[in-house]
Amino acid sequence: MCTAATYKTKDFYFGRNLDLEFSYHETVTVTPRNKVFALRHAGQLDHHYALIGMAFVVGDYPLYYDATNEKGLSMAGLNFPGNAHYNKVVEGKDNVASFELVPWLLGQCATVEEAKAMLERINITDDAFSKELQPSPLHWMIADKNQTIVFEQTVNGGKIYDNPVGVMTNNPTFDYHLLHLADYMNASADVPENKLAKGVQFNVYSRGMGGFGIPGDLSSASRFVKVAFTKMNSISGDSESASISQFFKILGSVEQQKGCCRLSYEDDGTPVCEYTIYSSCCNTDKGIYYYTTYENSQISAVDMHNEDLDGSSTISYELVKDQQINYQNKPNAAE
Known part of the structure; x- marks a missing residue:
């Protein structure tokens, strides 16, 4: 499954965790303004805003998992099995x-307002990209610096939800997540106060009891609550370093470690596990896409404005997946 979030300091940030049991050959991909998209039923998109994001590129066609355009509008598709209907x-x-x-x-x-107007007329079709790449069941979070929405198409049709908390996970439908979040409205980042029994003395026996009762399991509903609590209570400076560092900490609150979410087992008993393949954070004002991978916690970055945005072919950067370690006491070269 997956988690997406927004964050605002001096600039606006958008990103996500991709949680799956396997990885495609995804790359950080810039799509310039003159890359032609031959749409199945909507003609040809031959000039458009430039995009940057994470994509599986097939024959120069970027299958984006998440992306931001040069105007700062961002979008991520998250798994929605059993509910998505094309x-x-x-x-x-x-x-x-x-x-x-x-x-x-x-x-x-x-802007989100422009996206809302287009989504009012949309019908998501069941066309496959190819025989090998069948449609993935998805719903989408869309955001700019002013507002965030979620779009879902189920058997009941398309639905646009306002998203006041700026986070999203997976099943069930988004209205459930907002309703479920109300169960935790008493949760606080402050030291707990006794509201259970007035006049009875209770001792706060530990630090770290702020947020007491917030769920910590890996289910979609629990991740929604946990990341919403973390994001809505986050504090950081407004520098680029402070902002992106805090954003990755927000996503880190719900990341999945190998072995903790077992989906099935191989014939030899080896567990098939879902895990956080990558985490992303895009400064939507500057067009800089930051990411980490499961085995590389160092932040890597691609700046879309360092590319020719008037080109016609995608530009892709392989993910840095090996751990990057900074040795502060390097061995003596003479030894």
Whole structure:
């Protein structure tokens, strides 16, 4: 499963954890303004806003997991199995395949308000990218510095939700997550006060009791509560270093470690585990995409504005996956 979040200091930040049991050959990918997208049912998108994000690129076509455009509008698709429902072509609608949605929206919209207007007319179709790459069941979080929304298409049709907490996980539908969050409205980052029994003396027996009762398991509902609590109570400076450091700490509160979420077992008994393959943080004002990977906790970055944004082919950067360790006491070269 996955978790997405927003964060605002001097600049606005958007990112996510990708939690899966396997990795495609995803890369940090910049799509310039003149890259042509031949859409299945909506004509051709031949000039659009430039994008940067994480994508699996197939034949120069970026299948984006999450992305930000040059105007600062951001979007991430998260797993939504059992609830996502894609349709055949519907007359009178904007028919867009699920894998086309990120470039279709981010290529043409500068704000969430513009995206809302386009989503009102949309029908997500069940077209596959290829025989080998069938549609993934997804819902999407879309954000700019002013507001965040969630878009879901189920058997009941498309639905746009306002997202006041700026986080998202997976199943169930988004309205459930907001309702469930209300169960924790008494949670506080402060030292607990006795509201259970007035006149009875209770001792606070430990530090770290702020947030007492917040769930810590890896289910979608629990991750939603945990990341919402962490994000809404986060404090940092507004420098780039302080901001991105805090953002990765927010995502780190719900990251998945290998072995803790076992989905199945191989024939030899080896567990198949879901884990956090990468975490991302994009400064949407500057167009800088930061990321870490499971075995590399050093932050790497790609700046979209260091590329030719008027080009016509995608530019991809392989992920740095090996751990980068800074030895402060290097061995004597003479030894």
